[in-house]
Amino acid sequence: MRAAKLYDVKDLRVEDLADPNPGVDEVVVKVMACGVCATDVNMWRGTSDEGDFPFVPGHEWSGEIVEVGSAVRDYSVGDRVVGEVCTPCGECVNCKDGFAAEACMNYELYGFKPENPGGIAEFHLARANRLHRIPEGLSYEEAALVEPAWVAYNSIWEAGGGVGPHDRMVVFGCGPIGMLALLTGKAAGAPVIAVEPHPYRRRMASELGADVTVDPLAGDLEEQVRFHTGGRGATLVVECSGNDGARAGTLDVLANRGRIVLIGLGGSRKVPIDLDKAIFKGATIRGGDGSSFFLSKTLAFLSRGIVDVGRVITHRFPLEQVVNAFELGAAQGESSKIMILP
Ligand SMILES: [Zn+2]
Ligand SMILES: [Zn+2]
CATH class of the missing domain: 3.40.50.720 (NAD(P)-binding Rossmann-like Domain)
Incomplete structure (x- = not known):
């Protein structure tokens, strides 16, 4: 598959990577849209050290499931989904106290380090427990806005x-x-x-x-x-x-x-x-930040048709032009949400 990979500050390349293979509890998602987050841009230009090079960036993706692992029960090929940015460990005191995933002391983040690639790629590998179904009536681009909307x-x-x-x-x-x-x-x-x-x-x-x-x-x-x-x-x-x-x-x-x-x-x-x-x-x-308890509520809000959320998107780029997209985002001027359409 083609994917964007961030090797270092200002070193973002689009290259061929191995197609993902789902583990028993994972699915492969064909990425339809992935928003460029300020966090992605800041890691690229060196104003954030959140990332651990090299990695495939992108945590604002939406797509269609094309393959499911043998133990996945609730999702099938053809389902339209988005995914949470992090998964909790379930073991730490904050998890035991019932806090949301982002409060976990050992959470796993996707799109920030080599072992957990993000969604600026043709395909994305996701554990089924990160997934949410996209409500009917919401386009892939609109659904890819759920992460910033959720915050x-x-x-x-x-x-x-x-x-x-x-x-x-x-x-x-x-x-x-x-x-x-x-x-x-x-x-x-x-x-x-x-x-x-x-x-x-x-x-x-x-x-x-x-x-x-x-x-x-x-x-x-x-x-x-x-x-x-x-x-x-x-x-x-x-x-x-x-x-x-x-x-x-x-x-x-x-x-x-x-x-x-x-x-x-x-x-x-x-x-x-x-x-x-x-x-x-x-x-x-x-x-205020995102809370996993609010992701499905935010999807419901976006799907009601009371706001035209797609108007937040000002620019769209194909995967091969991801560097242009990041340059535009870094200029912080005449753009709002930038989408990559792999
Ligand atoms: Zn984001
Ligand atoms: Zn935890």
């Missing part, structure tokens, strides 16, 4: 306590996850203010339904948000940028008793934040 959906509904028409929501950072947070808020009837310095991404946020877009570099952000919320501030702030100023600004724009969900990673930098505001406002601050 936004879980962060808002679990970590953020949900969202409703009574909320006043602010999203910092309009990359793909910020856009999916915006769609989640709009689907629940909340007015959404999108904060984003890049004009292309602000325009895209407006097109996807943001009630107001704000350039954080043009004037006082707290004043701008107060102006658009009748002086009250935001009841739910979803921080997707990882930017130091944005992180510090979350407490400035927050209403009394508001909730902040932090999603965007900031490279482990320490950021000066006026935490007195958290005390006086009675703020709830939570971290």
